[in-house]
Amino acid sequence: MSIIRVALDVPLSTLFDYVVSEEKQIEIGQRVLVPFGRKQVLGIAMEWAGSSDLAAERIKPVTRVLDDVPPLPQDMLTLLRFCSDYYHFPLGMTVLSALPTRLRALEPVKLKQALDYTLSAAGRALDVATLPKRRVVQQRILQALREAPLSGAQLRNLSVSAPAALKVLLEAGWVEVCAPVPRTAHTFNDAHALTGEQQQAVDAVTQQQAYGCFLLHGITGSGKTEVYVHLMHEMLQRGGQVLLLVPEINLTPQLENYFRSRFPDVDLVSLHSGLADGERAQNWLKAQSGEARIVLGTRLAVFTPLPKLSLILVDEEHDPSFKQQDGLRYSARDVAIFRASQRGVPIVLGSATPSLESWHNAQSGRYRLLKLTQRAVQPATLPIVRCMDATQLPLQDGLSEPLLTAIESRLQRGEQSLIFINRRGYSPVLMCSACGWLSECKNCAGKLVLHMKDRSLRCHHCGFQQRVPHACPTCGDVDLKPVGIGTQRLEEALQRRFPQARILRVDRDSTRNKGAWSTMRKQIHDGEADILIGTQMLAKGHDFPNLTLVGVISPDGALYSSDFRASEKLFAQLTQVGGRAGRADKAGEVIVQSAFPNHPLFQSLRAHDYESWAKTLLAERSLAGLPPFTFQALLSAESKDEQSVLKFLHQASETAVQIQSEVEIYGVVPAAMPKRANHHRAQLLVQSDARKKLQAFLRIWKPKLDTLPSQKIRWSLDVDPLEY
Numbered sequence: 001m002s003i004i005r006v007a008l009d010v011p012l013s014t015l016f017d018y019v020v021s022e023e024k025q026i027e028i029g030q031r032v033l034v035p036f037g038r039k040q041v042l043g044i045a046m047e048w049a050g051s052s053d054l055a056a057e058r059i060k061p062v063t064r065v066l067d068d069v070p071p072l073p074q075d076m077l078t079l080l081r082f083c084s085d086y087y088h089f090p091l092g093m094t095v096l097s098a099l100p101t102r103l104r105a106l107e108p109v110k111l112k113q114a115l116d117y118t119l120s121a122a123g124r125a126l127d128v129a130t131l132p133k134r135r136v137v138q139q140r141i142l143q144a145l146r147e148a149p150l151s152g153a154q155l156r157n158l159s160v161s162a163p164a165a166l167k168v169l170l171e172a173g174w175v176e177v178c179a180p181v182p183r184t185a186h187t188f189n190d191a192h193a194l195t196g197e198q199q200q201a202v203d204a205v206t207q208q209q210a211y212g213c214f215l216l217h218g219i220t221g222s223g224k225t226e227v228y229v230h231l232m233h234e235m236l237q238r239g240g241q242v243l244l245l246v247p248e249i250n251l252t253p254q255l256e257n258y259f260r261s262r263f264p265d266v267d268l269v270s271l272h273s274g275l276a277d278g279e280r281a282q283n284w285l286k287a288q289s290g291e292a293r294i295v296l297g298t299r300l301a302v303f304t305p306l307p308k309l310s311l312i313l314v315d316e317e318h319d320p321s322f323k324q325q326d327g328l329r330y331s332a333r334d335v336a337i338f339r340a341s342q343r344g345v346p347i348v349l350g351s352a353t354p355s356l357e358s359w360h361n362a363q364s365g366r367y368r369l370l371k372l373t374q375r376a377v378q379p380a381t382l383p384i385v386r387c388m389d390a391t392q393l394p395l396q397d398g399l400s401e402p403l404l405t406a407i408e409s410r411l412q413r414g415e416q417s418l419i420f421i422n423r424r425g426y427s428p429v430l431m432c433s434a435c436g437w438l439s440e441c442k443n444c445a446g447k448l449v450l451h452m453k454d455r456s457l458r459c460h461h462c463g464f465q466q467r468v469p470h471a472c473p474t475c476g477d478v479d480l481k482p483v484g485i486g487t488q489r490l491e492e493a494l495q496r497r498f499p500q501a502r503i504l505r506v507d508r509d510s511t512r513n514k515g516a517w518s519t520m521r522k523q524i525h526d527g528e529a530d531i532l533i534g535t536q537m538l539a540k541g542h543d544f545p546n547l548t549l550v551g552v553i554s555p556d557g558a559l560y561s562s563d564f565r566a567s568e569k570l571f572a573q574l575t576q577v578g579g580r581a582g583r584a585d586k587a588g589e590v591i592v593q594s595a596f597p598n599h600p601l602f603q604s605l606r607a608h609d610y611e612s613w614a615k616t617l618l619a620e621r622s623l624a625g626l627p628p629f630t631f632q633a634l635l636s637a638e639s640k641d642e643q644s645v646l647k648f649l650h651q652a653s654e655t656a657v658q659i660q661s662e663v664e665i666y667g668v669v670p671a672a673m674p675k676r677a678n679h680h681r682a683q684l685l686v687q688s689d690a691r692k693k694l695q696a697f698l699r700i701w702k703p704k705l706d707t708l709p710s711q712k713i714r715w716s717l718d719v720d721p722l723e724y
């Protein structure tokens with residue numbers, strides 16, 4: 001009889017001991033069913049135990065060993081232990097949260113056998129040209145299958161309506177399923193000769209035979225993707241696997257399709273939260289078996305087993321979506337760096353506007369800096385950026401005359417304009433002109449946003465919604481005025497001004513339905529829209545070659561925000577959104593309307609000078625003793641009862657002070673959003689000038705926090721927080 005220690009999804013920092021009878025074979029990393037309380041739960045066998053603290057008769061036996069899929073490899077277990085230690089999150093929950101849902105279920109994984117699709121004899125005999133013209137997608141599928149059998153995933157990438165079209169073709173008997181075709185060849189569609197700078201970047205990374213972290217700083221349109229593609233090609237030739245992490249919003253079928261088109265017969269899988277459970281498990285297992293050679297994923301993909309891992313790429317490494325905001329609050333970029341060093345492989349962080357953390361590391365020599373300073377396509381140049389003084393210009397629904405004139409000239413030339421505003425809805429608040437009443441959420445410390453489509457007031461924090469009142473609830477006056485500008489108001493104003501223009505609004509409201517965003521993206525590409533109005537959703541993603549004007553409306557909030565990262569984020573957003581303009585042969589123009597047109601941020605933006613801006617910010621951060629010069633952990637608590645929150649945090653603060661340590665302990669303060677969905681929220685920040693010191697402190701503090709009375713409250717500890 002031996003004792004095995006098992007990781008379980010329970011909020012305790014320990015592993016749990018179980019006995020294994022002689023006839024059961026268990027390997028470390030395997031999934032097991034064990035009794036826990038009155039239930040059977042799923043766990044992961046983590047290690048053998050020489051002995052147990054429990055009395056022998058109290059140790060229960062393992063119920064069942066699931067050997068349907070291979071065990072988690074040792075390096076994954078090490079990675080997860082590291083994450084649990086570093087983020088001070090229970091090991092069991094860390095391990096289980098890294099698994100796809102199907103692998104967390106109590107029963108063996110049943111996967112649909114993945115089948116490929118091919119043309120039937122009838123399909124081969126069919127003359128595609130005889131199909132009605134409007135059945136475009138069906139034609140596209142038939143054409144593609146003429147080349148080779150394709151997987152369901154590959155077909156879905158042809159079009160959003162591919163599944164429906166495929167069904168028709170299967171029913172017509174033109175297409176049939178076949179056993180999966182193994183993909184062994186490595187065709188590489190080498191689209192471009194690399195520029196000198198691109199080649200240098202590729203060489204630097206491919207010569208790196210061990211761990212090394214590279215920061216690829218390339219202006220928008222400089223061809224970072226092309227560098228990734230060439231690096232992938234090299235690693236595939238060496239027989240390796242490549243992991244490419246991208247921000248949440250960037251992982252679209254188009255992007256996946258793009259990489260497939262460059263490596264048509266290489267097995268590529270994607271991993272993100274939008275996949276169905278079965279597909280996600282299947283893709284994960286393909287990565288684990290080494291069969292999938294390219295893994296494209298969002299932050300959760302950093303926890304994919306990859307036996308032949310030879311390179312990690314993190315695109316838009318500055319993007320906040322790499323940080324998980326609940327449960328295990330990990331930064332996928334930082335975990336990726338740990339993983340690369342653990343496995344002794346290079347990692348490339350790419351961005352036009354690197355995070356200050358990464359930039360600082362590149363300056364100090366911890367990372368190697370690779371630069372792409374030119375746009376890859378000649379004669380594409382960077383757009384001209386103009387900042388208008390919004391206090392000196394009359395504004396109509398937030399729009400200045402010079403901006404309207406610029407839009408008009410684009411309409412006349414048949415080019416596209418994009419108006420960027422980071423606020424959805426009609427206007428951010430409704431006000432009574434008689435008494436000054438403002439539409440406030442009764443559950444949150446925020447305002448209710450006016451939505452015109454259904455005449456509602458909505459809270460963007462808790463979802464509370466009510467009809468627009470006819471009169472002021474306080475004084476009864478009927479003169480209620482929308483204050484401020486949101487996407488819907490811009491849409492209405494622009495439509496009034498340019499009645500013939502085709503306007504497309506892209507925000508969370510207009511893209512809520514599945515497939516809506518990809519349909520819109522296609523409309524933009526096909527030139528079916530003249531003016532785009534959008535939030536940050538539009539700032540990222542792909543080239544819109546016909547887009548030559550970007551207007552930026554009131555970005556000023558970020559300049560004087562209480563969040564010290566707000567101006568770093570704004571610069572990144574404006575650089576990205578500006579980078580959408582004038583990518584092809586047409587020069588682009590960016591018009592920013594701001595009350596502070598001479599702010600250093602705009603000066604650097606005009607000069608396309610990330611480096612000078614980063615220098616300014618780093619000097620400020622250094623002076624203020626903020627990251628990346630210091631390291632932080634944030635303890636947050638919330639409850640319906642404000643006193644409980646404060647009591648918990650004050651106790652936490654006292655225990656922190658009692659620990660003799662050089663870590664700075666700040667006061668208990670309200671969160672940036674002090675009340676949300678009827679919960680009062682407050683926090684306590686601790687900070688140190690060295691990561692090691694902070695970690696040493698947290699190792700003592702966290703177990704003490706676990707023992708504090710915390711009825712009625714929810715609390716969490718966030719290491720390297722991005723949100724406060």
Ligand code: ADP
Nearest residue numbers: 192193194195220221222223224225226376377
């Ligand atoms: P980034 O990701 O740096 O913003 P992209 O990788 O999207 O830039 O490249 C911008 C454009 O330049 C794309 O249309 C791409 O096909 C093109 N491109 C990239 N590298 C080259 C090259 N070496 N020669 C010609 N065109 C290139």
Ligand code: ZN
Nearest residue numbers: 432435472475
């Ligand atoms: Zn009033």
Ligand code: ZN
Nearest residue numbers: 441444459462
């Ligand atoms: Zn609310």
